[in-house]
Structures are given as structure tokens and as C-alpha cells.
Amino acid sequence: MTCDRLVRLAPLYLMLCAAGAAGIVQGAQDFKRKASILLKEEPKNPKCFAESKKDFVCFWEEDEERAGSVDQYSFTYAYQNEKNSTCPLEVLPSAGGKKLFVCHLNRVQMFVQLDVQVQREGVQIYNRSLLIELLFLLDPPKSVTVSTTGHQGQLNVSWVPPSLKYMDDSMIYEVLYAPADSDFGQVELIQACSEMILRGLEAGTMYQVQVRVNLDGITYDGYWSAWSDPVFTETLPAELDPLVVSLTVIVSFILVLLCLAMLLSHQRFLIKKLWPVIPTPDSKFQGLFTVYGGDFQEWLGQTSGSLWLTSPFILPEECPSPLEVLSEFNLCPPLSSPPLPPKASKALTRVRNEDGVMKKGLLGRESVDGVDSVQTNGWRTPLHDDWLLDRLREFQQHPVPTSQCSLLESQDAYISLTGNKQIEGEHMEDTLEETSPLGVLFASRKTTLSESHSDLGSVQQSSGCGNLSSQSSFEYPNHAWITRDPGYTYMAVADSGVSMDYSPMSRADDIGKVVIYANDYKNDVPPHRRPFLVRQYPVDDDD
């Protein structure tokens, strides 16, 4: 039974032993660490320190060669007004081939003078008078924690102070902080407080923080403890300070406004430099773009052509020479009583097309007289080629006195190519005719003739010569034609309603030598126009 018990308890014993051994080892290590601190700090011997309120340690160091055994030394101490006491010594090996002789005092009295003596073989080697409460060497603070606060460049350090009653408010702490990769750190001192906020740190940097403790020296005093184990923490990454951002925005806005103001003040200069004015020929062509909208041919027609005759810009075409309207001339022979066949039209037309103003004199009226072929054929038969020239020749040679041609004057016959019809005393108005762009009217000859005119026809033609547009007709005095300079070029036009016959332009003395060309109307029927209609209106003379 006992064996079983022993077997069960053996592991427990082993654990306890191990723990105890570990504790002892740890204690020894702590003591050695403290002893090393004191060996640097305290010049006097023996070196003594208090770890807590209840224990007190004194030690001294000796070289191994010179040191004797423990028995040779004696450590005696005496409080004020008390008797001497002896402290048992221990020997501990130290680094560098040295020995430490250590005395632990169990019963500690503070605020009273303590006299210590060390004797070796009866000879006093060390003597010291001290106050225990002034020789504290505490353990470093435990549980050092470092955390970030909510602000940039700050760290909050907190630790657990050594648990010594009545001494909490006498403790002072030093906090050592440095960037992890730097060798130089800063130290902050704080009293009687176990947490601290580090400010002015770099953002986004890893810092290491250590803390050590000491007593303030008023009531209690001691040595600085060892540094605590370093704690690494990273500060918050850099943020944009709202004040900086807003100031930057305001300053940039002001700069932009200044630039705009400068640009606007030098607007013309800059525009001139960046977008140079492309020279345009407007100044040389007065009215070309403003009045005629760029229509060069029209503009040419309205301005004097002499400027352009020699200009290289002129298209190498024959410039149209203005034509004067020739007065109508009476091709009619002296009137006679025979019935008149349908007469040839006589009209004045003025045709204007887009290219320019051309005046045509359309002559006309043909009296039916002695031209049987014409009479029989009426309007639908093309005239023979020489008919018109013969007429012209005849007229030129035998100018019809005005009285005889008074018929013309009175009759005032015109061809108007618009809906405007002017015909004396004749009402041929028809709404259809009015709306048509071309109404060719043939006036009847107002005579005492009793013939009935056969149809002269009013041919309504579509405006397809869409280029053809009519204007108000006008009247030329008959004699005006006669008095023209023989140098003029003449062209005879005869409009039969189906075709317009032009004689080529020829000089006055050349009439008769050239051939008449007949050009058919080219009628393009615009969709909105009326279809080609041929009507025949009986034309009655008005007496």
C-alpha cells in the first residue's frame, strides 16, 4: 500500500522539486543580475540592498585566489541602540573568476541606523553605517503593455508597479522608447503613476519600450532597477491632418484664382499667340461673304468685272457679257385683211438663271403674213431655220415705222415666265396658271383684224427650266433696237413654247450669216410642281 502511495506521490514530489529548483535557479539569476548592477553602482563595501520591506541582502566580492573560505569571514550588524547580531554567509560563484559572499537579513527594521561590519579572521575589512529604507533595488516593472491611442504619433504604455505597500507614491519610473532599428532612445520620467502616453512619435514606425523603477529619495531611496524586457509596438500609420488638407485646398484655390485672373488680363495676347488669326480674304472681296453668302459667281455679276478680268482667280471661262433686252420688234408686215393664222409668239422674256443675269430679248411677234407654212403649222411646227434671221434682216433693212408697229405698243405683249401675267384686257387668269411658275402667255394682237386667233397656246411649262424664272416684263421702245451700235452682238430668240430658238450671237452686220440653233426646253418636273400641261386657250381679240 505504501509503495503504491509512494509511486503516486513520486511525480508530485518530482514536480515540486523541479519547481523549487527552478525557483532557486531563477532567484539566483535574479540575484546575480542585481549584484552586477550594484557592483557597478555602489562603491562602498559591503554592498547592500533591499528587495522588499521584509528582506535585506548584503554581499561583497572577492577574487578567487585571495578569498578564503566562508568560515574565515564574519558578518555582524547592529541597529541603533541594539546589540550586535551575526549573519550567516553564503558563497556564490561570480563571473570572471570571482566569489560573492552574501548575507541575508531576515528581520528588517527601517528608519533606524544599521551598522555593518565584515571581519576576516578577526580583522575588520569592511564597515558601513546605513539606513535600509534608502537602499532599495526593486525588480523591474512587470506586465509592460504598449498600445496605440486614437491619435497620431502616440503610444500608451502601462505596467504593474512593484507591490510595496506605503511606497507606491514614492516610486518613480523611467520609460525608454526608441525606434526598433535605432540605437538612441528617449527617456521619460514619471512619478507615482503606472501608465504614460508617449507623444511626438513617428507614424507607422515600430517602437521598443522599456520601463524601470526607482524611489524618489524623499522618504525612501534606492538604485534604479534593471530595464524591463522590451515590448515592440507599431504606431498608427500617417494620416492626413484635416487642417493641413483644408489649408492646402484653400491655398491652391487662391493660386488657381490668381492664375485665372492673370490669364484673363492677358487674354488677347495669349489668344493671339496660341491661335493666330488665319488671314481671310474678306477684306479684298467686299460683300462676297456678307451679302452673297460666298456665292462667287453671283458676286462677280454684281460687281464690276473689270477687276477680275485679269485676275488669276477668275475661272477660265468666258465671262458672261450682259445682254440687253432688245426691244421687241415687230416682225409683222403691214397689216392686211386676210385672216391671220395663228401668230407666232412675241414676247419679251427675260431669263435669269443662276449664273448670271442674262437678258434675252425675245422677239416676237410674228405676224402671220404670207408665211403659209407657218400658218399651217401653227405652233407646233418648228420654224424653219432661216425664218428668224430673215425677219431680223427684214426688220433691219426696213425698219417698221412706229406707227405701224403701234400694234405692238398697244398690245404690249410679253412672255412672262412667272405667274405674273400682264395682259391687257384679257382675263386669262386661271388659278392653275397663276400657280404655275411659268405661264407663257401669248398676247393677241389687238387689231382690227377679225381673224380669230387660233390658239397661240399658253403653254404652261413647269419650271424646269427650274432655273428659269421670270421677272416682270418690260417694254422696250421699238426704236431702241434700231439705234444700237452696229458693233453690238445680237441674238435672236424665238420662244415657241416648245422650244426656244436662239440664233448665235452675232454682230449686227452678221445677221443672216449664221445658223439658228434650236434648243429644246429641258423640262425637269419638280414633284411639287404641276405636271406638264398643254393647254390651249382660245384667244380672242379684244377690240
Added chain:
Amino acid sequence: MANRRTYWPNHEEPVRGYADTAMEFPRLFALLLLVLEWTRPGLPSPLRPICDLRVLNHFIQEARDAEVAMKSCREGCSLTEAVSVPQTTVNFEDWEKKNAMAQAQEVQTGLWLLQQALGLLRTSMTDAELNGHIDTATRNLHSITAVLRTLNFPEYTPPASTAGLEGTWSASSAAELLQVHLNFLRGKVRLLLLDAQACQQDVS
């Protein structure tokens, strides 16, 4: 209408009008009332407990200065006779075993003893600088007594015969006296103030 403000271009003596003289008595009466109100004898208001130890720390530093000064004294700084001084030894375990009353009595006895001893030293001291230190120390001891009173410790006056009192030592030199004085302040007095019930209630 009480004060008539008149412009005096030549900084002449202002002419006192009827209104000024008529207001004199009411002014005096008001002043009298105020004074009586302040000096009205009544129940003493409870003193506010002084729990801040910075006052004591200041006293301790002044006591240390006095001790240091006394160590450098060669002549004219000795006690004519031995004086009783309180024991300054503090064992924390033993101290915590005592109750608050005993602790207070011990401290008050010690303060009284020190005051007596310093008084004696003052009479035999000729050095002016040291006399100043002693006067400061004496004044501080009175202040500490007042502080204890604010902490609701019952006043305790030790018996007149100091000989044979427990917990006393005998000091024969001025240096020893001032050392005891310093240690006493740092030790027992401080512990008593730290542990004072009145201060504990404030904190908790």
C-alpha cells in the same frame, strides 16, 4: 442718485453735496454688519482632512536640510542635557499589527517629545543659521499636529514626566536629535498619515 458725478476741470477738491453726507451712516452700518457676520461665533466647521502628503514631504526635506547643517556644526551646537526622543524604528509587520489608536498615540507622543527636545536645543544654540533650522522644524511639528487633528485623531497629551516612557530613546547631541527628528517624520508620521482612516474614505 446716490453719487453725484461732477466734472472738476481744475482737479479741485470736490464739493461734497447733501447726498454724500446723507449716505455715510448707511455705509458704516453695512460694513458693521459684514464684519459681524464674519466674526460671528458659532459652531466650528469640521476641518477638511489634509491627506496630501506633499506637505509632509516638504517638512521632511526641511528636516534633512537641518540635519545636514547640524553635521557641519562644530561649536555652539550641542545639547546641554540628554533629551528623550521617540524611537523611530519601524518594522512593517509589527506596525501593521497595531491598531490605529495606538499608532496615533505613538506618533503624537513622539511629536510632543521632539517639540520639547527642540525647544531645549534652541535655548543652547548660538548659531543663527542653525537656529533658523530649528525654528522651522518646530513650526513644522506644530503643523503636523494640526494635520493630525484634521484627520480626526483624538488628541493625546503624554504625561508630564517623560522619563520611563516606553518607546523612547535618549539623545545627547544635536546631530542625533535632528537625525531622530528626520527619521521619525519619514517613518512613523508618514505611515500614520498614509493609513489615516479619513483619507482612506476620501479615496475609496
